[in-house]
Amino acid sequence: MADAPITLRREGAVAYVTLDRAERRNAITGDMMREIIRISEGFAADEQTRVVIFRAEGGDFSVGADLSQSPSNIGPASMVMRRRATELGAHLMRAIQEIHQPTICAVKGVATGGGACIASACDFRVGADTTRLGYGEVKLGINLMWTAAPLCVHLVGAARAKQMIMTGKLFDAATLERWGFLDEVAPLADLDARALAWAEDYAALPPLAVQMIKRGINQVAGALDRAIMHMDGDQWLLATQTQDYREAVTAFFEKRKPTFTGF
Numbered sequence: 001m002a003d004a005p006i007t008l009r010r011e012g013a014v015a016y017v018t019l020d021r022a023e024r025r026n027a028i029t030g031d032m033m034r035e036i037i038r039i040s041e042g043f044a045a046d047e048q049t050r051v052v053i054f055r056a057e058g059g060d061f062s063v064g065a066d067l068s069q070s071p072s073n074i075g076p077a078s079m080v081m082r083r084r085a086t087e088l089g090a091h092l093m094r095a096i097q098e099i100h101q102p103t104i105c106a107v108k109g110v111a112t113g114g115g116a117c118i119a120s121a122c123d124f125r126v127g128a129d130t131t132r133l134g135y136g137e138v139k140l141g142i143n144l145m146w147t148a149a150p151l152c153v154h155l156v157g158a159a160r161a162k163q164m165i166m167t168g169k170l171f172d173a174a175t176l177e178r179w180g181f182l183d184e185v186a187p188l189a190d191l192d193a194r195a196l197a198w199a200e201d202y203a204a205l206p207p208l209a210v211q212m213i214k215r216g217i218n219q220v221a222g223a224l225d226r227a228i229m230h231m232d233g234d235q236w237l238l239a240t241q242t243q244d245y246r247e248a249v250t251a252f253f254e255k256r257k258p259t260f261t262g263f
Helices: 030-045 079-085 087-097 114-121 149-156 158-167 173-179 188-203 207-221 232-239 243-254
Strands: 006-011 014-019 051-056 103-107 110-112 124-128 132-134 184-186
Touching (some): 006 030, 014 188, 030 087, 051 188, 079 087, 079 232, 087 114, 087 232, 103 114, 103 188, 110 114, 114 132, 114 149, 124 188, 149 158, 184 188
Parallel strands (some): 014 051, 051 103, 103 124, 124 184
Antiparallel strands (some): 006 014
């Protein structure tokens, strides 16, 4: 959508996709997701762009989904259509992963939930030294969806992925670099320059060979991802029907600690 706070800018062989909702810490809406999909798929017809950088305005990359758009407020009421709506996140992740050109995510501030998912869908991640990243869905009584769990496992391994996804904690940049989630950590003031340096390295290489290599490695690494994770939207629909989910969302807006009962 043209009015979604996502911008696309090209400078030579490098394109920048920017989350531009700083006043809400780049909380992600459905319109933003659809605009990222549109832009990502558009690179298939773009022969001049050789590298894509995902970045954000403001202090944070993204605090994840905009909780003001709760399941009870989004889309049609029927379960059939709600189930179809859960596929939007997976479509977003797939669109980013299937960009032909190498992708680099410049991560700063907090990146959690959907923000962490977008970062994991890129080929490389450069983080500011003040970055804190994690998956906070469990704190809302819901599972990680968007078929994002396998990408985290590929980056950090099963045990560390369990730490990140099961605890909902935010992990610091040094830890994320040591674990392999971040490829480089740079001072915040140098973040954009370091992301551009990565982009220039890949932009100088033969584009056809680079893009074929990327596609081949992605296919090998994620051959079973979609087959295994086809049910995560259904799990989310189940989880959002629980008392624990309602308690978590209420506690979030009331700025208090939730009490979970398993119901």
